[in-house]
Amino acid sequence: MMKKRLFTPGPISVPEEVLLEMAKPIIHHRTPEFLEIAQKVVENLKYFFQTKNDVFIIAGSGTAAMEAAVVNVLSPGEKAIVISGGKFGERFVEIVKAYGCIPFVIEPGWGNDVDIAIVEQTLKQNPDIKAVYGTLVETSTATAYNIKGLGKLISDFPETIFVVDGISGLGAVECRTDDWNIDILVSGSQKALSLPPGLSFISVSEKAWRKIASSKLPKYYLDLKKYKKAMEKFDFPFTMAVSLVIGLNKSLEIIKQKGLENLWKIHRKRALATRKAAEAMGLKIFSKSPADAVTAIILPEGIDGEKFCSDLRKEFGMSVAGGQDRLKGKVIRISHFGWQDEFDTISVVAAIEIMLNKYNFRVELGNGVKEAMKVLFGN
Numbered sequence: 040m041m042k043k044r045l046f047t048p049g050p051i052s053v054p055e056e057v058l059l060e061m062a063k064p065i066i067h068h069r070t071p072e073f074l075e076i077a078q079k080v081v082e083n084l085k086y087f088f089q090t091k092n093d094v095f096i097i098a099g100s101g102t103a104a105m106e107a108a109v110v111n112v113l114s115p116g117e118k119a120i121v122i123s124g125g126k127f128g129e130r131f132v133e134i135v136k137a138y139g140c141i142p143f144v145i146e147p148g149w150g151n152d153v154d155i156a157i158v159e160q161t162l163k164q165n166p167d168i169k170a171v172y173g174t175l176v177e178t179s180t181a182t183a184y185n186i187k188g189l190g191k192l193i194s195d196f197p198e199t200i201f202v203v204d205g206i207s208g209l210g211a212v213e214c215r216t217d218d219w220n221i222d223i224l225v226s227g228s229q230k231a232l233s234l235p236p237g238l239s240f241i242s243v244s245e246k247a248w249r250k251i252a253s254s255k256l257p258k259y260y261l262d263l264k265k266y267k268k269a270m271e272k273f274d275f276p277f278t279m280a281v282s283l284v285i286g287l288n289k290s291l292e293i294i295k296q297k298g299l300e301n302l303w304k305i306h307r308k309r310a311l312a313t314r315k316a317a318e319a320m321g322l323k324i325f326s327k328s329p330a331d332a333v334t335a336i337i338l339p340e341g342i343d344g345e346k347f348c349s350d351l352r353k354e355f356g357m358s359v360a361g362g363q364d365r366l367k368g369k370v371i372r373i374s375h376f377g378w379q380d381e382f383d384t385i386s387v388v389a390a391i392e393i394m395l396n397k398y399n400f401r402v403e404l405g406n407g408v409k410e411a412m413k414v415l416f417g418n
């Protein structure tokens with residue numbers, strides 16, 4: 040069997056220590072043994088989120104927490120701004136619409152950061168906007184947004200809360216929930232936490248709880264009031280994904296040991312190395328506001344990105360992601376988060392160089408690798 044090397048922007052390889060924890064015999068979710076682990080996990084999640092607010096765990100992929108961030112907050116017919124710069128911004132638009140609420144969509148254009156002045160103007164012109172939905176890192180375009188700036192703006196609007204999808208950014212790029220005035224932050228397990236998919240997380244501020252108290256959208260499994268009540272005993276309202284939480288406990292311990300700020304620096308280096316390598320291969324990156332969590336490289340004209348990705352996987356066991364929607368076939372996306380090291384970054388760059396040559400796009404072997412090495416190991 041070929042060695043599997045995952046560079047997709049989730050899921051990502053899971054460290055052996057975490058896999059081994061999850062392989063232990065299953066325990067019941069309402070035992071003191073599990074609740075003790077849950078308590079530790081929630082404390083460490085607060086560190087991971089940089090918050091003193093409540094943080095809840097939902098058994099469901101990231102989208103479950105996104106949906107929770109809509110159904111708990113809004114009421115039928117209410118208005119919300121959605122900053123939509125790609126596929127996952129669009130998802131918030133779809134969820135808001137699915138529940139009969141009205142999205143005011145601000146589209147910075149794929150690959151561009153948002154113009155905060157436009158958000159400010161929209162808020163001032165529409166005082167009945169209840170929430171602003173944004174994204175920390177838009178995975179489809181590998182773009183980072185000025186979440187700090189948005190948080191500062193929205194904190195001046197007492198009736199509007201700020202909701203951020205941090206699913207692919209949290210743990211990889213700087214994000215300070217409390218300092219940046221983020222009322223609701225959602226994330227998922229299969230990204231920087233280096234866990235298998237299946238868990239999502241959501242933090243809730245006092246300001247958000249006030250909105251939640253008056254929300255009239257239908258909800259049951261995702262009703263955060265149920266999660267809050269259970270959390271008084273570090274419990275969960277429904278059967279929790281025990282093994283994943285046990286893995287999460289290990290993963291958060293590793294992250295705490297490394298330190299979040301160090302992790303942000305490491306991700307920055309990996310991303311920069313990849314960008315420099317792309318440049319040295321004569322390729323451009325897609326985003327004008329590139330994120331350190333994932334990089335989208337534009338493929339040369341005439342190369343089918345879908346086939347390119349599938350050949351990387353077949354020939355080298357190397358999984359990178361192709362483009363989504365309008366970027367399908369045009370870009371490859373390489374994640375920098377999770378359980379990776381410098382040599383992983385070098386190996387993915389090397390594989391791309393080799394594959395480009397196989398596709399008759401002539402790149403001198405080692406050019407990209409050299410630039411990546413300079414960033415990763417140079418002074």
Ligand code: PMP
Nearest residue numbers: 100101102127176178206207227
């Ligand atoms: N938002 C972002 C930014 C994401 O990257 C993803 C997953 N790629 C999602 C939302 C959806 O998460 P999930 O697939 O875990 O439901």
